[in-house]
Amino acid sequence: MAAKWIELVTGSLEQKKQYKQYKRRIETLPEPYGSAAKALQRYLMYYGGITTDGDTTLKMFGDFADLWERAAADGTPVRAIVGEDPVEFAETFAEAYSGTRWIDKERARLTKAIEDAERGEQK
Template sequence: MSILEFTSKLIGEKRRWRDYKARVRKLPANYRAAVEAFERYLMYFGSEDADSVCSMFEDLADLFEQSAADGTPIRDIVGEEPVEFIEAFLRNYPEGQWRYRERDRLTDAIDRVAGDDEA
């Protein structure tokens, strides 16, 4: 990747992040607080891929913007278990997540060695 391509990608993702943050700031206070709480969680457990991260946060903003516009209560969006909600949401963005790569690596390793046991 050339320096121009890298810089262009970096600037584009930074712009997407700023746009996302501006959208969140426009949400009603309780919706904004919910999104910010999910954002903190996703920063620890989300993807490492910048494009995937941007898409994930944009989709989260879409969900809460639409829900706020429709007057949908937050509990109707996330249910009684917010961790289950955000984990299900996160599973839609497996690209770049170290947990999924490690799970795949573990499964592949066991599949390889288990094949030897069956012989």
């Protein structure tokens, strides 16, 4: 009973556990993969490509960790992964995981506010 109440307030405890596992995977990457993955992760968080759906976000982060772990194991150069434009790589990577993003909610809210204001003008 308490767990359901806590999850109502904080979100899924299982998702939080999975996110912590993902973070550990990134933290344990050897260099230079760890630094590159952390930089890209930071960009992804600020870019806003993160969805509001926890399952989709966790899938993206899991795939992201898989990518860097495989690259480290194979000795793939960082540039071979991200290419010449790391920003383009990060944004393309994020866009591959569809779902409702935070900005989508704000776009809808803004559109509704303008429509409501417009209706108020027409009275």
